[in-house]
Amino acid sequence: MRTQVGIIGAGPAGLLLARLLHTAGIDSVVLESRDRAYVETRQRAGILEQGTADALRAAGAGERMDREGLRHDGIELRFARRRHRVDFPTLTGGRSVTVYAQTEVCKDLIALQRREGGPLLFGAEALAVEDAATDRPRVRYRHRGRERVLECAYVAGCDGFHGVSRAAVPPTVARTYERSYPYAWLGVLAAVPPSHDELVYARHDRGFALLSLRSPTVSRLYLQVPAGTDPAAWSDAEIWDELERRLETDDAWQLARGPLTAKSVTPLRSFVHEPLRHGRLLLAGDAAHIVPPTGAKGLNLAVGDAVALARALIAAERGDPAPLAAYSADRLRRVWQAERFSNAMTALLHRPPDATPFDDRLQLAQLDRVATCRAARADLAEAYTGEPFTGGDGDSAVP
Ligand SMILES: Cc1cc2nc3c(=O)[nH]c(=O)nc-3n(C[C@H](O)[C@H](O)[C@H](O)COP(=O)(O)OP(=O)(O)OC[C@H]3O[C@@H](n4cnc5c(N)ncnc54)[C@H](O)[C@@H]3O)c2cc1C
Secondary structure, three states: OEEEEEEEOOOHHHHHHHHHHHHOOOOEEEEEOOOHHHHHHOOOOOEEEHHHHHHHHHOOOOHHHHHHOEEEOEEEEEEOOEEEEEEHHHHHOOOOEEEOOHHHHHHHHHHHHHHHOOOEEEOEEEEEEEOOOOOOOEEEEEEOOEEEEEEEEEEEEOOOOOOOHHHHOOOOOOEEEEEEEEEEEEEEEEOOOOOOOOEEEEOOOOOOEEEEEEEOOEEEEEEEEEOOOOHHHOOHHHHHHHHHHHHOOOOOOOOOOOOEEEEEEEEEEEEEEEOOEEOOEEEOHHHOEEOOHHHOOHHHHHHHHHHHHHHHHHHHHOOOOHHHHHHHHHHHHHHHHHHHHHHHHHHHHOOOOOOOHHHHHHHHHHHHHHHHOHHHHHHHHHHHHOOOOEOOOOOEOOO
């Protein structure tokens, strides 16, 4: 099989890239190792920056998001049993975020691709990217029990952190930067309306807790737990008790309990692979970078990469190689800003196992600074809601 752009991975990055290329008249084939049901139900992100929501709209994938997504104008920081609201629009000149689950973003993009786009093969596992530094890169993959080859003009590695694309960048060229954290997130889905109408980020002596949501009837809640925790080690009642302890306040606020429908543990990791381009192989999304989820940046970075990459590939097809040449450096600037913010939010809210009383006092002083200083709150609000997606020349990045 032959195509212009071979896309490995049908997560948000690969699906949006395929959609944007299709609307510009460029052929692609998407290879996805898992089946459709798995991709559409895998619980992950849920907070869309304004730039992400705008990009989905511009790609024709915003109709259900605009109907069912929830606009959020702030978050609550909770510490020392007190509540402090960070109001996004007043601090950022009008920006907000949208709560709309990654599962729904993927469903919308898959439906569009199936209706109007090129081939999207589920159960097609990429085995290797070959000849990436030549004009004729290839993807070797396995589909329906047979090994096959996809010949491409370009390969987009959108296959997430555990994919194979990154390995095609020779070790003499690649550099990686990594940090792992001594704690993880125990995340649950609960069939109960959220107990607060905005996300609550809580710092507590027993560890971090997050109250989030997927819809007006489904809560998403997280607890900081030691790295390597087995989710089965926590009973439902223990999870609710611990959430209650870490989220409790001095006022009449109460946590509503309900049946838990999913339970999993996510390790926290920061990771960047440089560069994002090797010859005709381009990396996008989690294939090239991971952030701890505290800053809600992973999905948004993946969408930003896809928009910038689509724009660069379209320009290259039209005879302008400059945006493709700038892709890696331009996106890495954004990636490192997201790494910085995600790391800072993580340090602000989690309690390391070896925290000393001095560390605790410093952390509370830092939180107090955010709660009482407008400039500190504005800095957080600007980073959380995200910069608009623009190219290096300031144009709209949506092709
Ligand atoms: C619990 C959790 C909570 C999160 N919360 C947030 C949040 O609130 N906000 C936020 O912005 N981000 C969040 N994230 C991060 C976000 O989900 C990811 O950054 C996002 O999924 C990245 O999209 P992607 O398309 O790059 O990669 P992925 O979504 O990982 O997609 C990669 C795809 O490639 C496929 N694949 C892998 N290997 C191969 C292969 N060899 N051949 C073919 N296909 C392959 C995979 O099956 C997958 O479908 C969260 C993540 C987790 C785990």
